[in-house]
Amino acid sequence: MTAQFFAPVAAPQHARTTFADRHVGPSADDQARMLAAIGYSGAEALIDDAVPATIRTGRPLELPPALSETAALARLRELADKNSVYTSMIGLGYFGTITPGVVLRNVLENPGWYTAYTPYQPEISQGRLEALLNFQTVVADLTGLPVANASMLDEGTAAAEAMTLAHRVSRRKEPGTFLVDADALPQTVDVVRTRAVPLGIEVVVADLSGGLPEGDFFGVLLQYPGASGAVRDLAPVAEQAHERGAQVVVAADLLALTLLRPPGESGADIVVGSSQRFGVPYGFGGPHAGYMAVGEGIQRQLPGRLVGVSVDADGATAYRLALQTREQHIRREKATSNICTAQVLLAVMASMYAVYHGPEGLAAIAQRTHARAAELAAGLRAGGVEVVHGSFFDTVLARVPGRAAEVVEAARERGINLRPDGADRVAIACDETTLPEHVAAVLAAFGVEDAAPGGVGDAFPESLRRESPYLSHPVFHQHRSETAMLRYLRRLQDKDIALDRSMIPLGSCTMKLNATTEMEPITWPEFAEIHPFAPIEQAQGYVELIGELESALAEITGYARVSVQPNAGSQGELAGLLAIRGYHASRGEEHRNVCLIPSSAHGTNAASAVMAGMKVVVVKCDEAGNVDLPDLHAKIDKHGAALSAIMVTYPSTHGVFEETITEVCEAVHAAGGQVYVDGANLNALVGLARPGEFGSDVSHLNLHKTFCIPHGGGGPGVGPVGVREHLAPFLPSHPLRAEAGPQDTGVGPISAAPWGSAGILPISWAYIAMMGPDGLRAATEGAIIGANYLAARLAPHYPILYTGRNGLVAHECIADLRKITKETGITAEDVAKRLIDYGFHAPTLSFPVAGTLMIEPTESEDLAELDRFVAAMVEIRREIQRVADGGYDREDNPLKNAPHTAAALLTDDWKRPYTREEAAYPLPALREGKYWPPVRRIDQAYGDRNLVCSCPPPEAFED
Structure with missing residues (x-):
């Protein structure tokens, strides 16, 4: 065999031996090329010029050294083994269930589903x-x-x-x-x-x-x-x-x-x-x-x-x-x-559970669950135990005067968790996983032996039996075999763009790598099968993991305490504002109810402030996108006595490091207010700056952004809240878990579960453990390098709207298409849709400024992918220029008609003033692995006028 059969050998790269090396996409050599394109010879010089010295932390991250992937999994196995998986018959809204294997493997464990973004x-x-x-x-x-x-x-x-x-x-x-x-x-x-x-x-x-x-x-x-x-x-x-x-x-x-x-x-x-x-x-x-x-x-x-x-x-x-x-x-x-x-990923799982089982299967599961409960109640009665309610579905409440604790302990000795209801009553909840032997063991715990009769009737009145049909649509009847279900899931997956297909350059959303090693432990039974209200000694691994994660997040942010209970960024915002509200009330200053919010802020800030009982006062931004200091001081002078807080995002929503953030914090503190720094953009701060050090009192953190929990198509998210010491007494608490927060002074529960979405916290724990202090800083530097690289490459073609000092951005940049639109009629939305033809998800469209695209590369996209995106954007700019020059019709061109489906291109009646090849393959590389959108541009106004909320019509399932 001769050498001509082999591909050319690529230039040697430095070996990637650590998890951080593999998480950060560009190699050291690639980063050197990127820095050169920006005009820098080294990363430290860029960071010094981009990040204001006034916010830089004076100490490195004091976290344990990075673990290898193997060592991290071994440590997580140690933590998992400290949890005890009992059969939980506790109820209270949480029940045992069986995830069909086809759904577990092909949805929950499938990056085609879990790395997708919100379907905007x-x-x-x-x-x-x-x-x-x-x-x-x-x-x-x-x-x-x-x-x-x-x-x-x-x-x-x-x-x-x-x-x-x-x-x-x-x-x-x-x-x-x-x-x-x-x-x-x-x-x-x-x-x-x-x-x-x-x-x-x-x-x-x-x-x-x-x-x-x-x-x-x-x-x-x-x-x-x-x-x-x-x-x-x-x-x-x-x-x-x-x-x-x-x-x-x-x-x-x-x-x-x-x-x-x-x-x-x-x-x-x-x-x-x-x-x-x-x-x-x-x-x-x-x-x-x-x-x-x-x-x-x-x-x-x-x-x-x-x-x-x-x-x-x-x-x-x-x-x-x-x-x-x-x-x-x-x-x-x-x-x-x-x-x-x-909670899109979980909603998809639940919907596919229903699709797989269908109405008959769901009814059979429900009937079996109810039968177990009815058998249990009959057995208790036969053994002389009073059953409180004669009508029930799955939960039996038994009265055992003075014996509740004894019965619960006897069941626990048999590997079953029951729920005490005071000293005299015990609740037992049956579910899909309840077996006859569980019923027998529970009866034995009550001191009842051999008293569980078979063939027990329903335990609710016939008048309450459902008679109306449900799930009659074909989708709930067509996928009973695993083969059919597998192919249905694959068919849906193939219609979408997720991170497993290409980069998702969304500004403000940080669509970075969700590493497989981070994801693996969440399906281990020792993490997945623990009831939130199981005895705390059965969840010691969780308690330890949560404690370590909260401590690491506190170290990273400079705060004294962190609570992971909020199960979304919006809920973290609310928790932080309620902490501020509680703090003011504790000082006899309940009248402080004004929340200052810059005009550039994400809309959830204002909505959260209103929900926290605050009055929103908007602070202007100047032409550079920064908080307008004269207007800030004017608003403070006007509302100072009633000032509760200011909510600022840092780096700003405009993607720049504002030089005056410390001055903003000092001005608000001088007036008696508190500073809330929205942690949405923490991806640009980790290892470089700590909000708790440069003037912030409270932040929420998006674990689904900076700390690698995948977006899952629009959820799950986790939005922990971090606070300085004086706000710690006002963190979330929980009525059923004293360990979850301050019971006497806490603001109450923000989420239903004591530690929110605890089941996915191993992901962020693993990310921090495997990156280590140096890797976390390297990720931040990589994000800043990537954003500035894209800004530098795109600037000759699209104006970059906001920059900080030295013309640099933070971890994202905004391409301004407003002048282009005015001159050519091509809008930011046209560019977003045309990017689909190039195989890309669009950047953030028209936020925070209408007519713009906000672009965030993240640190985990390698140079080849960044250059592929640049090539697409440059070619699109050439197409726009052809519109401007008259080479393309202003209304009938590849941008206005994007995206192009295969069906639209294969028509015999092609009458566009451009070729099919121009529509489908504007760049030669697209001939390999082409993504074909399933539909053309969607009529948004039609959808709002004709709101339809039921399943797809049967025609959608025709071949």
Whole structure:
């Protein structure tokens, strides 16, 4: 064999021997070339010129040395082994479930699903949008209400959102009273209370089993079945509530609704809950997809995201996020919710659980679960134990005067966790995983032997049995075999662009590598199968891991304490602002309620401030994108006595390191206010600067950005909150876990679970452990080098809108297309859609400035990928110039018609004034591994006018 059969040998590269070497995409040689393109001979000189000396930390990160991937997995195995996997029959909204292997491997463990971004660019998100539409259909069908959203953060926060939605629908100007059934989940009650306090809403908890108490209220929350397991007819209470003009909110169990009359048929206006038991493991409390469904007339006020049906440029059916004008970055302080994310990956899992099992399979699982509970109740009664409720679905409440602790301990000795309810009662929750031997072991724990009869009937009245059909759409009947299911998942996956296909250059969103080693441990049973309310000694590995992660985050940020409870960045914002509110109140300064927010801020900042009971006052930005200091001082002078806080993003939302941040902090502190630094852009600070050192009092951190938890198509996220010492007493707490936060002074729970989405915290723990202090700093430097490299390469073709001193940016840059649009008619959206033809997800479109593209390369994209993106952008600029020169028609050109589907190009009636090749292969490299979008450009306005929230039509499944 001769040498001509071999490819040329590439230039030698330095060996990549550490995890950090492999996480940071460009090699040392590549970074040298990138720095040269920027005009620097070394990274340190660039960092010195880009990052103000006034914010630079005076000490290196004091973290353990980096672990290898093998050592990190070994350490995580040690932590996992400190957790004890018992059979948990605790209930309280969390149940054992079996994740179908085809869903586990091909969704949860598949980067094609877990590395995708929020489907704001619907043309390259049709697969996950269809999956979310399936989820909405499952929820709408089972709840008996016509419209459901694309998931909520968890059941507790969904109930809190339902409370505020009920208040809006009531159109009452005063805060009013929200009535909560005493049989609601305790964590839900407290999350609702946490949300209600700053809004002035009074939450009244009462036993509603006998009807409504006297008094005026705008809404009522019922649990179905109740926390105690009781199944009651909702209709009488709903009718009474409606007679008084109140909205009826029901927190319902989706599995139970396959057998029980749906709440929508009993008078519910809003139904919320969790889809956890549809194939999503406990994860010590999360992440799980909450849900919300509403009745007619409310859907346009529905919080969160809503997937609807529209049409593309050829009139073909296409899916999109509907009603996007409600997004917080548009509505800001007028937003009715601060939710800007969802639990897409978990919603997809739950929807595919339903697709795989179908209505018959779900009903069979529910019937088996109920039968186990009925057998258990019959056995207890036969053994002389009183069963409190005669009507139940899966949870049996037994009365054992003075013996509750004894029974619980006896069950624990048999490997089973039960739930004590005071000294005299024990609750036992059955689920999909409950076996006859579990029932026998529980009976033995009660001192009942051989008393479990078979063939027990249903334990709820026939009048409450569900009669209406559900999941009748073909998608829930076509994929019963694993082969069919596998191919359906692959078909949807292939429609989308995720990080496994190409870079996602989204500014402000930090779509970096989610390493396989980081992801691997989350499916280990010792992490996945721990109930959030299991005895704490069974979760010692989790406790240790969470403690180490919180300590590392505190060291990285310069704060005294960190809480990981908030399960999204928006919830971290709210937690931080509530801490500030609690601090002022503790000093007798409740009147401090003004929150200053720069005009450039992300919209969730303003929405969170309003939710925290604050009044938003906007501070101008100057022409360079910085906080306008004269306006800041004027606003402080005007509102100083009432000043509560300022919320600033650093580096700024415009992607620059503002020189005056320390002056901003000093001015606010001098007026008695607190400084909140939004941690969305921490990717540009780690190892270089600490917010807690340069003047900030509190920050939330996006673990799904800087610390590598994948976006999952729009969730899960984790938004821990870090505070300086004086705010630590006001961190989130939890009613069922004293260890989760300060019990006496804490602001209450922000999320339903004590440590939020604990099940995915091993990802960030592993990232920090494997990067080590040097690697973390190298990642930050890499992000800054990458952004400045792109800015330098793109500047000759697209103006870069904002830069800091020395003409440098932070970790992202903004390409300004406004002048181009004025001259040629080609918009930023046209460029975004044309990038799809080049195989790229678009950068962030028209935020924070309309008519621009915000681009963030992250540190994990290598030089070849960055250059591929530059080549695409340069070629697109040439296409724009052809429009300007008259070579392309101003309305009928590759940009205005982008993206181009294969079907559009294969037509016999091609009449475009450009060739098919120009449309599909503008660069020769695209002939290898071409991404073909499934639909052409989607009509956004049509979708908002014709809101459709059910499953895809049957025609969508025709060959």
